[in-house]
Structures are given as structure tokens and as C-alpha cells.
Amino acid sequence: MRQGLAERDPQSTALPVALGFLAGHGYAPEALRQxxxxxxxxxxxxxxxxxxxGLIEETEFYRTLAAELGLPFLAAPRLSRDARYPESILAGLAPLTGTRSGFVAAPRGALLVQLLRSRSAARPLAITTPSLLREAVFRAKAPSIAHRAASDLAEQAPDLATGVGYGQLALLFLMLAPIVFGALHAPELTAGLLGAALSPLFLALVVLRLAASFLSGSVEPATPPPRAEDADLPVYTVIAALYRERRVAARLIQALERLDYPPAKLDIKLVLEADxxxxxxxxxxITMPAHVEVLVAPPGEPRTKPRALNVALPLARGRFTVVYDAEDVPDPGQLRLAASRFREAPADVACLQARLTIDNTDxxxxxxxxxxxxxxxxxxFNPGLAAIGSPFPLGGTSNHFRTAVLRRIHGWDAHNVTEDADLGxxxxxxxxxxxxxxxSTLEEAPGTLRLWLRQRTRWMKGFVQTAVSHSRRPWNLLRQLGPWRFCGALALTWGVVLSALVYPLFTGLFVTSWLLGHGVAQWGPALNAYALTLFASGALSIVVPAGIALHRRRLWRLxxxxxxxxxxxxLVSLAAWRGLWELATAPFRWNKTSHGLARTSRSGWLQKHQARVVETRSLNTAPP
Known part of the structure; x- marks a missing residue:
């Protein structure tokens, strides 16, 4: 058992080299020892x-270090073309441009100790801060950073990248054209033929939904893991891509500050866009915590969230990486729980998907x-799929990854507007x-039909991208997944897309036919029985998971x-058709979801945050 801090004697602790130099520049040795x-x-x-x-401000620390070493401090270092991304940032060392060759350093850890011990002046050297060095590298290498973020997957693993070309789009629309024509002029015949062709796919999706829903468990861990010592916890990277998020920026920072994780082991990166x-x-x-870094993604195309995430991934210091959205409020203990689950899980478990739940329900x-x-x-649904080992599309946030694996598979697909579905x-x-x-992670749902439709159109467009991209070479997919997981992947991609597209036709025709009392298509009792089975099981696959989930969430009032x-x-079907049209006209357009518009809060978090903001503003504007 480790000796607690209260039992230690600060007097007995020698000053480490990385802090000892501060004692000669006005810092109290006792405070440094502590x-x-x-x-x-x-x-x-x-x-x-x-x-x-945040015990010592970054610029102050490195200016003091420069004074101690007798080296110049550079507030705006100009780097040579030989600077590298991300290596120069991670190493804390980059070559300077100009007639006098030299390097600029933002030393940390072992490099800092080495500099203080050797104090070598064999080569020209200047000092800067890690933040200033990072900004300098981004200025010097902006085009290559933008290119890597957008194209790394396509260049390194083209078979796995989004590749919806014009030929594929033309083929897709050629296949859909007779369906639309038939639905308008011969709906019963069209429904019969489509039903015969697609029913195996739909039945697979129905079976998956029903079976998985009964397998999953509680929304909280049955036995919380023992609390780990801070020293045993790994460094954890948090990445959040923000774009025009003035309404929720303060709330996100507050939510991240509530995480029950040592700040010294949190590597939080907020990625903004240049415009x-x-x-x-x-x-x-906002008074920003010292462990939060703000990165500005260099201008480039496509302008998508996954491209922004790819800008931050090479700089991740953590053994694990989690992605949050701008409006997210994760459970404070989520990172500790994830670190514990990863420690117990086999090495092939690359991702943990947390539970997303809507906060502005009312x-x-x-x-x-x-x-x-x-x-x-x-x-x-998703917990059950995970329990049976089925592949499934991830949620867009609260995905916890092994950072090494995420880098190995080249991060997110910058050209897929539902990057989470593709990555799963x-x-x-x-x-x-x-x-x-x-x-759980609290999320904000769009409250108006216009906002909801914009978001869902993007999601469905991304599902089509995912379905097409991963079925370009079906034999490869079958070989990689095996027969039953292959069927599951098809059901969860093409099944979701096609069921959304034909939902109004099938439902409307079935209900109308049975209300008129002549069954479906009048093709005999066998077909009518089959249609009834498909319709009833489809309805159950909608209602049963919802009922089970509301019981687990104790949301019986819904x-x-x-x-x-x-x-x-x-409405999902309408979004699917809009997504298909947008895929043809603007395949990589990112329909941004507006956040910070919620009026209610099921958890009470929103009201607490708003009250805190009002209180802070009143204090800031109060007369002295």
C-alpha cells in the first residue's frame, strides 16, 4: 500500500532537477518540495x-528556464521547413529558420532534466513554451497537416476508405429509379418484389434488434471497480471538435473539469476551425484549465468533424483516447471506469462505447x-450487439479507444460524414x-424539426457512404468477418439504409391492404402470412427495445x-431520401447541429450550469 501524502515529510524530499532551478529565481523551496x-x-x-x-504559468516557467540556462526565449519561433509534424511537437525540439542554424526547445520530462544537467552550448539553442512551439509547427506545416488529416486513411488503406464515386452513385440511382416508378404506378407489385428481395435482410435486422435487446444489462456497472491510485492511472487524451459553439463552450469546459481524473494525467485537446x-x-x-490545449485545424477540405479529430490524434499523449461532442456532459467517473475496463479486457478490445442519453427530454x-x-x-441494442460480438456502428461521441490501435487503423475517415458508423x-x-x-454521457437533442432533419440527413448520408464503402468487395468483407458477422454487418448498414428508404411504402401498403380486408397483393395466404410476420416482427423490433430501455432508464413516463x-x-425515412439526394449533390457537406438551445434538463445539470453563469456574470458586473 502506498504511503499517503499526509504521512510524508516534505522536508525529507529532495528537490527534483526539473523544479530545483526555480529555487534560485524567487520560488520558495518548501513550496517546490510539496x-x-x-x-x-x-x-x-x-x-x-x-x-x-496550473501551479506555475507556462510562459513564466519557460522564461525562468531560459534565464537559468542563459539562453534566449522566443515568443514566436520561426521554424525551418525541416520541422516535422507531429515529431517536433512531441519531442519538444524543432529546427529554426534563418542564416544562423539552431534549434528551439520546449523541454519536458527527460529532455528538461538533460538540459539542466548538461547545460551544453555546443549548438545554438533557444527556449520557448510547448504551446508556442505547437503553434509554430502548425504555422510551418499547415498544408501537410491538413493533407494528412484528410487523406491518411485513403492513402494508407484505400480499400477501407470512403470511396463513393460517381459511377457507384449512378448505379445506386439506376437501381432506385424503377423502385420509385413502381411505387407510384404499381405499388402492390413493387412491394411484393421488394419484399421478396429484401426480406432476408430485414428479418436479420429484426432478429438482431430483438435478441440483442434482451441480452444487454443495467445502465450502470453491477459492481463498480475498486478506486485505483492516481499513480496507477494512465494518461488519458480527450478530444473534442468545436465549430461555432459559443453557447456551450463554457459548459463543456465545466463538464470536463468535473471528470474524476487527476489533471496531471489529462490531455485535453479542443480542435477549432480556422474560420x-x-x-x-x-x-x-473562460479561465481555461492548464491541461486543456486549443488546436486550430489548418484550412482544408473536406470540412468535417473527423478531419478535425485527425488533426489532434497524432498529438495524443494518452494510452487511451476518448471523443466528446461540444454539448456533452459525461459522467465524472467515466474515464476511471474505462481505464479499469481496458485493463481487464483482452488486447483485441479496441474501443468502449459509453451510453448516450438525452438531457433536454421535455x-x-x-x-x-x-x-x-x-x-x-x-x-x-448496442450493448447486446457488443455482448454477442457483432460489429456495429459506434455512436458519434463517448467512444473510448486504445490510442495505439486508433493510430494503427489511421484514425477517422475524413470523407465520411457519419465517421462513427464507418469506424465501428x-x-x-x-x-x-x-x-x-x-x-452515461448527457447529450442535447435538436428540438425543432428543421434542426433534427438537418442532423438526421447527414447521419443517413453517412450510413449510405459506410454501406457502399464496406461492401465494394463483399468477398473481402466475408473473409475478414466470417459468415455470421458478415450478415450482421450487412444488416446494420444496408439493412438500416434500405429499411429507412422503403419504410413508408411497405407500411402504407400493408396497413391499407389489411384495412381494406384483402391482404397484401392478393397473392395467396402464404404471402399474406409472411407479410404479416414481417410486419409484426418489425413493429416488435421498434417497440420492444424501446420498452426495455425505458425500464432500465426508469423513464416510464415516456x-x-x-x-x-x-x-x-x-421522418427518418424522409431524412434517408434527403441524405441520398445530398450524397449525389454535396457528398461531403457537414450539416452542423446547433447546440446550446435546450430549455429543459432531465438531470438538472443545465439549470445548475445556467445558474452558475448568471452568478458569475453578476459578480463580474457588480460595482467594486
């Missing part, structure tokens, strides 16, 4: 602890139905598994709203 003790308890280097805890003015202004008004009828949909997906299937193809993480799910999935 910082060293805390760093030892946290299991990090002394300099990393004081900087990431975004409002988010930097919102962040500038805003509108649409947010209530969205809450039911998310509950069915993340509390019933790609992990399975490469031999990795995804497991469920019973920890049970009456389940009756409106057929209408809701009609």
Missing part, C-alpha cells in the same frame, strides 16, 4: 505536474421521441472488438410516447 511530493503521488514528472495543474471566430472568443472569456415532442430512440439504441465496421474488419461501457415511434421513423 509540489514534488504531489507529483510523485500522481505518478508524473515534477514539471508536468506543476504545469498541468471560426465565435468559439475562440467564448473560450477567451423540450418538445421530438426530443421525447429522440430520448426513446437513444435509450433503445444505447441502453438495449472498420474496427471489426481489422480484427478488433467493441465492448459496452455502462457509463412509455405513452412509444405509440408515436411509427411516425418518428417516417
Amino acid at each position: 509540489m514534488a511530493v504531489f507529483a510523485q503521488v500522481a505518478g508524473v514528472s515534477a514539471d508536468d505536474f506543476v504545469l498541468r495543474q 471560426d471566430r465565435e468559439t475562440p472568443e467564448a473560450l477567451a472569456a 423540450d418538445t415532442w421530438l426530443t421525447r421521441l429522440f430520448t426513446i430512440e437513444y435509450a433503445a439504441l444505447f441502453d438495449a 465496421i472498420r474496427l471489426a474488419r481489422l480484427g478488433y472488438r467493441v465492448q459496452d461501457l455502462p457509463s 412509455v405513452p410516447w412509444v405509440a408515436l415511434l411509427p411516425l418518428y421513423y417516417g
